[in-house]
Amino acid sequence: MDQAFQVDLRGVVDLLSRHLYSSPRVYLRELLQNGVDAITARGDGPGRIRVETGAELRVHDDGIGLTEAEVHELLATIGRSSKRDELGLARHDFLGQFGIGLLSAFLVADEITVVTRSARGGDAVRWTGFADGRYRVEPGTREEPGTTVSLRPRHGASDWLTPATVTELAATYGELLPVELTVDGRRITAGGPPWRAAYPDPGRRRATLEEYSRRLFGFTPFDVIDLEVPEAGLTGVAFVLPQPVTPSARGAHRVYLKRMLLAEGVEGLLPDWAFFVRCVVDAGELRPTAGREALYEDELLDATREALGRQVRQWLVRLSETDPAKLRAFLRLHHLGVKAMALNDDDMLRIVDRWLEFETSDGPMTLAEFRTRHRDGRYTADVDEFRRLAAVSGAQGVALVNGGYVYDAGIIERLPAIDPDAVLRPLDASELTSHFGVLDPETELALRPFLSVAQRAVDPLGCEVVVRDFDPASLPALYLTSRAARHQAELRETRESADALWSDVLGALEGMAAVSDRPQLVLNHRNPLARRIAALKETGLIELAVQALYGQALLLGHHPLRAADTAVLNRSFLGLLDWAVHDPAPEDDE
Numbered sequence: 001m002d003q004a005f006q007v008d009l010r011g012v013v014d015l016l017s018r019h020l021y022s023s024p025r026v027y028l029r030e031l032l033q034n035g036v037d038a039i040t041a042r043g044d045g046p047g048r049i050r051v052e053t054g055a056e057l058r059v060h061d062d063g064i065g066l067t068e069a070e071v072h073e074l075l076a077t078i079g080r081s082s083k084r085d086e087l088g089l090a091r092h093d094f095l096g097q098f099g100i101g102l103l104s105a106f107l108v109a110d111e112i113t114v115v116t117r118s119a120r121g122g123d124a125v126r127w128t129g130f131a132d133g134r135y136r137v138e139p140g141t142r143e144e145p146g147t148t149v150s151l152r153p154r155h156g157a158s159d160w161l162t163p164a165t166v167t168e169l170a171a172t173y174g175e176l177l178p179v180e181l182t183v184d185g186r187r188i189t190a191g192g193p194p195w196r197a198a199y200p201d202p203g204r205r206r207a208t209l210e211e212y213s214r215r216l217f218g219f220t221p222f223d224v225i226d227l228e229v230p231e232a233g234l235t236g237v238a239f240v241l242p243q244p245v246t247p248s249a250r251g252a253h254r255v256y257l258k259r260m261l262l263a264e265g266v267e268g269l270l271p272d273w274a275f276f277v278r279c280v281v282d283a284g285e286l287r288p289t290a291g292r293e294a295l296y297e298d299e300l301l302d303a304t305r306e307a308l309g310r311q312v313r314q315w316l317v318r319l320s321e322t323d324p325a326k327l328r329a330f331l332r333l334h335h336l337g338v339k340a341m342a343l344n345d346d347d348m349l350r351i352v353d354r355w356l357e358f359e360t361s362d363g364p365m366t367l368a369e370f371r372t373r374h375r376d377g378r379y380t381a382d383v384d385e386f387r388r389l390a391a392v393s394g395a396q397g398v399a400l401v402n403g404g405y406v407y408d409a410g411i412i413e414r415l416p417a418i419d420p421d422a423v424l425r426p427l428d429a430s431e432l433t434s435h436f437g438v439l440d441p442e443t444e445l446a447l448r449p450f451l452s453v454a455q456r457a458v459d460p461l462g463c464e465v466v467v468r469d470f471d472p473a474s475l476p477a478l479y480l481t482s483r484a485a486r487h488q489a490e491l492r493e494t495r496e497s498a499d500a501l502w503s504d505v506l507g508a509l510e511g512m513a514a515v516s517d518r519p520q521l522v523l524n525h526r527n528p529l530a531r532r533i534a535a536l537k538e539t540g541l542i543e544l545a546v547q548a549l550y551g552q553a554l555l556l557g558h559h560p561l562r563a564a565d566t567a568v569l570n571r572s573f574l575g576l577l578d579w580a581v582h583d584p585a586p587e588d589d590e
C-alpha cells in the first residue's frame with residue numbers, strides 16, 4: 001500500500017530560514033503578499049490590508065477568504081497553492097506561486113492563527129498551525145469576508161514584531177502596493193511608483209524623482225533616465241550616479257515585482273557596463289527565485305537586461321546630439337564605463353572617438369582630432385612606453401597616443417569598425433631609429449674609436465651603442481627596446497632559470513635573433529654633453545660616462561632595472577664622483 005510523506009515542519013522551517021530566506025524579516029512580506037493576492041482573487045473594489053501590532057501581530061485583508069475545505073487543502077498542505085493553473089505554472093496576476101510563503105511566519109512565531117471567511121459563502125473558519133506540524137480547524141467568528149492572520153512572537157523573536165520594525169518592513173516591502181496598506185492606522189502606501197504618477201510639469205516630476213533618489217540611494221542624480229520594457233511589464237527609472245565608481249562595483253538595483261519589493265540590491269538587472277546607474281523598476285512579468293530575493297535567470301531577464309542597456313545607451317547618444325556640455329560632464333565622471341561599452345558597441349565607440357580626450361604626444365585630444373591631424377599616427381599599449389617615447393617620437397614627426405590605460409588599446413584597435421580608414425598602428429620603438437638622422441661619414445669615422453670603447457662598456461649588459469642625430473637635443477641618450485628585443489630578454493631570463501635541456505632549446509632560439517634585435521643605447525649627437533663625452537680620450541672615463549648615460553636612460557624611460565643594471569649605475573656614479581673630486585689617494589686609507 002502507498003504511504004504519504006510525513007513532514008517534520010521544524011526541519012522544513014529550519015531549511016527555509018537557513019537556505020531560502022536571508023532574514024526572518026521576509027515573514028511580513030509573505031503575509032502582505034497573501035493579502036494582496038486574496039484581494040486580487042476577490043476582484044472587486046480596491047482592497048485594504050490593515051496591520052496591527054501589539055501582543056500579537058495581526059494582518060487583516062478584505063480579500064477572497066477561504067472555505068473550510070480550502071483551509072485544509074491550502075493552508076495545511078505544504079507546496080499547495082491556489083495561485084497556479086493546471087499546468088503548474090505561476091498564474092499571472094498573483095505574487096505567490098510556490099505554496100510555502102505562509103511557513104515563513106514560523107521564522108518568528110511558534111503558532112499561526114488564521115481566521116477567514118470566504119467571499120463565496122460558508123461559515124467563518126479558525127485555523128491554528130503549530131511549528132511542530134500539528135494544525136487545528138474549528139468554527140471562527142468573522143462577519144465580513146476576508147482573512148486575519150495572527151502571530152504571537154516566539155521567545156527571542158519579538159524584535160521582529162515591534163511597531164517600529166513592522167512599520168519599517170511594511171514601508172520597505174509594501175510602499176508601492178496597489179492596495180491600501182496601513183500599520184496601526186498609519187497609511188504606508190502613497191500613490192504607487194513615483195515615476196508613473198501625474199505631475200503638473202516636467203520640472204516637478206524631475207524634482208520629485210531627485211528627492212526619491214536621495215531618499216533611496218543617498219545621492220542627487222546627475223540625470224534621470226526613464227526605463228520601459230513592455231515584454232517584461234517593466235517601468236522604472238535609472239539614476240545616473242553623480243560620482244565616479246569603479247567598473248568592478250556591481251550595480252545594485254531596487255526591484256519591485258507587481259509593486260511588491262523583491263530586493264534592494266538586485267544584481268544583473270542591467271549589463272555589467274552600466275555600473276554608473278542605480279535603477280528602481282517595477283516589473284509584472286519577471287520571475288522571482290523561490291526565496292523572492294533575486295530575479296530568476298531566464299530568457300525574459302536576458303532580453304530585459306539588453307533592452308535596459310539599450311535605453312541607457314540611447315540616453316547617451318541623445319545627450320551627445322543635444323547637450324554636448326552635459327555629455328562632457330558625464331564623461332568626466334564615467335569615462336571608464338563608456339569605454340567599457342565602446343569595446344562592444346559602435347555607437348559608444350563613436351562617442352568615445354568624438355568626445356573623449358586621450359593623452360597624445362601633442363597634448364590631450366580626442367581620437368577623431370588626432371586622426372585628422374596625424375594620418376600616420378601611432379599608439380603605445382603601455383603607459384610607461386608612452387612616457388618614455390612621446391617626446392622623442394613627437395620630435396621625429398611620429399605622433400603618439402597613449403593607449404596604456406584600461407580599455408584604451410582595445411578601443412583604438414576597434415576604430416576601423418566605425419571608420420575603415422581609422423587605422424592607428426602600434427609603435428615599435430625600434431622603428432623610431434629609422435627617423436633619426438645618421439651622422440656624416442667623416443664624423444662617423446672619427447667616432448669609431450670612441451664607439452668601440454663605449455660598446456665594450458655596455459656589452460655585458462646586452463645592448464648595442466649607436467650614435468644618431470635627433471630631437472629633442474636636451475636628451476643625451478635614449479634606451480630603445482623593440483618588441484623583438486623584449487622577447488629576447490624574456491628568453492634569456494627564462495634560460496637562466498630553466499633546466500639544461502630546455503635551456504639548450506631556448507639558447508638555439510636566441511641564437512636565431514638578428515643583431516639589431518638587441519636593445520639599443522642611442523647617443524644623441526645633437527646633445528652637447530653627449531658630444532663632449534664622444535670627444536673624450538681617457539678610456540676609463542669614457543666607460544664610466546657611457547655606463548652612466550646607460551643607467552640614466554633606463555631610469556628616465558622607466559625601464560625595469562636588473563641587478564646588473566643597478567650595479568652599473570652605482571659603479572658609474574661613484575666612479576664619476578671620484579673623477580670629479582680628483583682624489584687619487586683617500587687620506588684615511590691607512
Ligand SMILES: Nc1ncnc2c1ncn2[C@@H]1O[C@H](COP(=O)(O)OP(=O)(O)OP(=O)(O)O)[C@@H](O)[C@H]1O
Binds near residue numbers: 038065066
Ligand atoms: N490571506 C489569505 N487569504 C486567502 N487565502 C490565503 C491567504 N493566505 C494564504 N492563503 C491561501 O493559502 C495558500 C498557501 O499560501 P502560501 O503563502 O503558503 O503560498 P503561496 O502564496 O500560494 O505561494 P508562495 O510560496 O509563493 O508565497 C495560498 O495559495 C492561498 O490560497
